[in-house]
Amino acid sequence: MKKIDKLVLKAFWGPFILSLAVVIFIFLIRLILMYFNDLFGKDLGINVYLELFFYLSLVTLPVAMPLAMLLSTLMTYGKLGEFFELTALKSAGISMIRAIMPTLVAAILITSFTFWFNNVGLPWANLKFYSLLYDIKSTKTTLNIKEGIFYSELPGYSIKVGKKFPDNKTLKDVIIFDHTKNDGNKHVTLADSALMYTIMNKQYLVFELFNGYDYAEDADRSSGNDATDMAAHGFKKSKMVMSLSVFDMHKTDEDQFKHHQIMMNVVELTHTSDSLNLEYKKMMESNFITARSYYIYHLRNIPAKMDAKQKGIFSNTKWIAPLIQKKTKLFSKDHIPRSEYATNQIRNMVAYSETNESSAYSKKKDFRLSNLEWHHKFSSAFAVFVMFLIGAPLGAIIRKGGFGLPVVVGVFFFILMYVLTQQGDKLVKEGKTFVLLGAWASNIILVSIGGYFMKNAINDSRLFDSDLYKVWLNRAKEYLSKTSLGSKLLVKNG
Secondary structure, X not given: OOHHHHHHHHHHHHHHHHHHHHHHHHHHHHHHHHOHHHHOOOOXXXXXXXXXXXXXXXXXXXXXXXXXXXXXXXXXXXXXXXXXXXXXXXXXXXXXXXXXXXXXXXXXXXXXXHXXXXXXXXXXHHHHHHHHHHHHHHOOOOOOOOEOOOEOOOOOEEEEEEEEOOOOOEEEEEEEEEOXXXXXOOEEEXXXXXXXXXXXXXXXXXXXXXXEEEEEEOXXXXXXXXXXXXXXXXXXEXXXXXXXXXXXXXXXXXXXXXXXXXXXXXXXXXXXXXHHHHHHHHHHHHHHHHHHHHOOOOOOOOOOOOOXXXXXXXXXXXXXXXXXXXXHHHHHHHOOOHHHHHHHHHHHHHHHHHHHHHHHHHHHHHHHHHHHHHHHHHHHHHHHHHHHHHHHHHHHHHOOOOXXXXXXXHHHHHHHHHHHHHHHHHHHHOOOOOHHHHHHHHHHHHHHHHHHHHHHHHOOOOOOOHHHHHHHHHHHHHHHHOOHHHHHHHHHOO
């Protein structure tokens, strides 16, 4: 490896890793803000959250890679241009193509890795992340009994506390309805005060009740007693133990998530797309055969070329009369008016058509989604290389390093890529464009922009030099001064 390669790569890898970490961190913050109420307040332990954030980091990696590549190349060549190192290289006879060759090789390797990750690592990470997120969201919030409000999150119990002291253990004026037997409000416990705490590693909740009464309505009707008879007894101290298993996080079977497109690799998506397309074609082919049952008469296939005898047969309509007479007898026998029968057949045909249209649309939509995800395995990886084509020449043109102008320019192009990708996906999902066009639209547009920047960088363009635009402005003013309208405008504007 030559010194120039070491120089460029040393300037490249630092900003790349830093940019990648910053982008992933931003996505983590976004997740926390989006699911804050679902994630926290459930006493799940730090290990669960670390596992969730690890999976999210892997899920966001394909999105973070293009932005990290764009920012790092902008900073690398912007810094080299700012300190005239690119100028020195060109003075030594080293072309711009040779200067970007080390990062070009790095971009190809990172693009290949991104495709491998999209195909192998991303489906696994999506499966783990979304199944764990579902488990966390399904877990109930930690026990939180408030004053003056009935708390019903514990299955089989409804609890009301008159006053809750600052230690969160001592309670006053406690009412507990026992619904474990599903027989209504027939068992209630009242206590003047109580202590609340957990045992066995927070698996059970204990109420130590003091100075109260326990009321139970007699529900045994077989004894002949009045069902409204009550049994009551007072107590100085009593205990009630309740299970807290409802607040535990229960693992969901991951197989129920595997059918989604983002959980599949290229081979599985290919198989799914082919199966869906075949099912759609079979469904459309069977429509005509199934629809024939809703008609009394059917059009016969007329040959393209007919001789005189065949024309005579088809011109003679007497063969229809027996069928009409047979159907008329059927209507008379069953006392069904022909107009009512026809109306019912039309309604049945409309219902069949609507149901079939809905099924066909669902199959076609699933096919488009599977095909779109298949293309995204390649297009999102290629986006890394596209961002290199934009970042490297643009950094050499603007000649500014650091996190200033490169970050602004990088975020602009990343937003442009994101908007184009989302719009392309939307058009594909709505069936308004081809899957190939919608999936690759952003890359096609940005490759054109990158090619333009590369051409200007090779030709030492002064695209972003303010002096260049001042010269153009002065030339425009000079040209306008030679015209009557332009001279008046220049005089008016002073």
